[in-house]
Amino acid sequence: MKIFYVVELLLLQLCRHAVLSIITPSCPFPCQCFSATTVICSDTKMKTLPVEIPSQATALIVLASDLRQIISQKHLGNLTKLVFLNNPVRNISHDAFEGLGNLQELEISGSPFLSLEAGTFSKLHKLTKLLLNSNKLRIIAPSIFDSLEKLEVLQLRANLLQDLHKALFHTLFNLQELNLSSNNLSTIHMGKLNKLKKLDLSLNQITDLPMDTFHGNPQLQTLSLQGNQISKVSPGIFSYLNNLEELNLRNNKITMLSNGLFPSCLKKLTLRGNSMDHLSPKAFTDLHNITHLDLSENLLSFLPIKLFHNLSSLTHLDLSKNLLQELASTTFRGLFQIKLINLQENELTSLEADLFTNQTSMMRLSLARNRLENLPNDIFEPLDFQCLLKLHGNPWRCDCDLTYFHDWLSYYSRTVEDLSQVFCTNPQSLLGMSLTTINKEQLVCMNTSISKTQAVSSNSGTRCSLQEADGGVVVRCKLMKCTDLKLDMYLNQEDGEALKYTITLPSLELFQCSNGTVVLTV
Ligand SMILES: *[C@@H]1O[C@H](CO)[C@@H](O)[C@H](O)[C@H]1NC(C)=O
Ligand SMILES: *[C@@H]1O[C@H](CO)[C@@H](O)[C@H](O)[C@H]1NC(C)=O
Ligand SMILES: *[C@@H]1O[C@H](CO)[C@@H](O)[C@H](O)[C@H]1NC(C)=O
Ligand SMILES: *[C@@H]1O[C@H](CO)[C@@H](O)[C@H](O)[C@H]1NC(C)=O
Ligand SMILES: *[C@@H]1O[C@H](CO)[C@@H](O)[C@H](O)[C@H]1NC(C)=O
Ligand SMILES: *[C@@H]1O[C@H](CO)[C@@H](O)[C@H](O)[C@H]1NC(C)=O
Ligand SMILES: *[C@@H]1O[C@H](CO)[C@@H](O)[C@H](O)[C@H]1NC(C)=O
Ligand SMILES: *[C@@H]1O[C@H](CO)[C@@H](O)[C@H](O)[C@H]1NC(C)=O
Ligand SMILES: *[C@@H]1O[C@H](CO)[C@@H](O)[C@H](O)[C@H]1NC(C)=O
Numbered sequence: 152m153k154i155f156y157v158v159e160l161l162l163l164q165l166c167r168h169a170v171l172s173i174i175t176p177s178c179p180f181p182c183q184c185f186s187a188t189t190v191i192c193s194d195t196k197m198k199t200l201p202v203e204i205p206s207q208a209t210a211l212i213v214l215a216s217d218l219r220q221i222i223s224q225k226h227l228g229n230l231t232k233l234v235f236l237n238n239p240v241r242n243i244s245h246d247a248f249e250g251l252g253n254l255q256e257l258e259i260s261g262s263p264f265l266s267l268e269a270g271t272f273s274k275l276h277k278l279t280k281l282l283l284n285s286n287k288l289r290i291i292a293p294s295i296f297d298s299l300e301k302l303e304v305l306q307l308r309a310n311l312l313q314d315l316h317k318a319l320f321h322t323l324f325n326l327q328e329l330n331l332s333s334n335n336l337s338t339i340h341m342g343k344l345n346k347l348k349k350l351d352l353s354l355n356q357i358t359d360l361p362m363d364t365f366h367g368n369p370q371l372q373t374l375s376l377q378g379n380q381i382s383k384v385s386p387g388i389f390s391y392l393n394n395l396e397e398l399n400l401r402n403n404k405i406t407m408l409s410n411g412l413f414p415s416c417l418k419k420l421t422l423r424g425n426s427m428d429h430l431s432p433k434a435f436t437d438l439h440n441i442t443h444l445d446l447s448e449n450l451l452s453f454l455p456i457k458l459f460h461n462l463s464s465l466t467h468l469d470l471s472k473n474l475l476q477e478l479a480s481t482t483f484r485g486l487f488q489i490k491l492i493n494l495q496e497n498e499l500t501s502l503e504a505d506l507f508t509n510q511t512s513m514m515r516l517s518l519a520r521n522r523l524e525n526l527p528n529d530i531f532e533p534l535d536f537q538c539l540l541k542l543h544g545n546p547w548r549c550d551c552d553l554t555y556f557h558d559w560l561s562y563y564s565r566t567v568e569d570l571s572q573v574f575c576t577n578p579q580s581l582l583g584m585s586l587t588t589i590n591k592e593q594l595v596c597m598n599t600s601i602s603k604t605q606a607v608s609s610n611s612g613t614r615c616s617l618q619e620a621d622g623g624v625v626v627r628c629k630l631m632k633c634t635d636l637k638l639d640m641y642l643n644q645e646d647g648e649a650l651k652y653t654i655t656l657p658s659l660e661l662f663q664c665s666n667g668t669v670v671l672t673v
Pocket of ligand 6: 432433435436437457458460461
């Protein structure tokens, strides 16, 4: 907020040289007059506004001065915009805005000691925009906005309001945008604001939303309730909001959603950072037009199979930071437009091969920080090759089951965002190695049916046994005498093809053999 003002000021100062020629000579110190209609006065020592401000001025901005009281500026009847930013204004004289009947926009912000009298704005019949932000206001007289029938935008953000009188907004028939974010409200009465389109109630202390809260606001398009203490959302509370497109319920304490809670016109819904541990199969059933759905940072460990089946317009789905362990192969069916799926930071141990069937528009997919050991063959086939993938932070088991993924990576490594972070966790011999640095031949599987065959006889009467240990195979052979030994190993791959390895131990002068036993670890 402050930063924005400073930038605006800097820009104006930068422009100063360019417009120097049109600065009127009559511009009073410490003000600057741009094109004679915009006047900016800023000086930390200025206690009162200079009287000689040109009367043709249409915009007056008073910035970072020592102004403590706003008094009458009757001669500036052409003003349409009047702004006081970051001044230590305490009070406003009763006639301060008399004669300013053309004023359309008034801002008094960043005045932490400000107090407002009931009649302050009573003469401003043309006002469409009133901004009273960051003033530490605790109380507002219930009749203060009564004559502002043209008002379209009202901002009261970053104050200390605890309560809003029921009659506070009752005459604001034209209000379209109301911002009450960052106050201390615990309940709300929106009343009959028939034309209200945008309402921001974020960062307050609202605990519950009675069924009729938004009854008088049928035109609402954007509603933010983020950062409150809401644990229960009454069924039906949004159902008559037939124009609602964006609903932000982030960072509340919601544990469950009733069926059909959300109106079918919704396009963006944020439920991030709540406490939901399950969702009903019909939670989103009517949202045919929704494009963005954010369910991240909840406690979901499973998803109903048909949860997303009607969301044919969805492009962005965020399920990150939940406790998902598995996903049915049909979970994402019906998401024909999906571009982004974020499954980062869940507990997924495996994925179904046809999980992404028909998701040809996908641009980004994150599977990072799960518990995936391998990926089924062909899982990425449906995805466009430009789709960006995140796969790091999984305990990849680099054996024959990973050959599809290994081959796929060799073609599409560019599409993986954090490739060098994709490590093998198993077997021990490949621990910590990046999947792209190992050869396909190193991705071998033990044929466990052999390893379970305890003893294998060789043609020369040698008896050997096999044992799996730590991702390797230990071969123990009892020898009649210590001669040359040749060991043929057939490793069966997933596709049924056998890989043959031959190990010859030319001179068995190995100490293990001196006892008539040779121990070999592969
Ligand atoms: C307004 O504030 C000034 C000082 O800032 C003070 O002298 C004056 O009495 C105040 N007027 C009202 C009506 O509070
Ligand atoms: C408004 O500006 C016009 C010139 O644009 C001027 O003639 C008129 O006197 C101004 N009105 C007031 C109240 O200063
Ligand atoms: C917010 O409101 C509560 C009562 O609802 C009050 O106890 C608390 O002091 C208020 N906080 C501030 C910063 O005014
Ligand atoms: C309300 O004000 C906050 C800043 O305090 C801003 O981030 C938010 O976008 C505004 N809400 C609306 C609906 O414009
Ligand atoms: C969904 O979007 C279409 C096309 O934009 C629109 O015609 C339809 O009325 C919308 N449906 C709802 C329930 O808002
Ligand atoms: C999808 O929507 C139709 C009606 O719009 C409804 O009959 C059906 O039950 C919904 N399906 C799911 C899985 O929610
Ligand atoms: C994929 O799309 C094709 C063509 O639209 C369709 O025939 C097929 O049933 C879809 N497959 C799945 C699993 O949805
Ligand atoms: C493992 O090897 C045995 C003996 O050669 C063979 O019969 C079996 O089909 C193999 N199993 C697999 C899964 O390849
Ligand atoms: C040699 O064989 C004896 C008895 O068969 C056994 O106790 C001993 O541990 C063996 N030594 C080695 C080095 O394998």
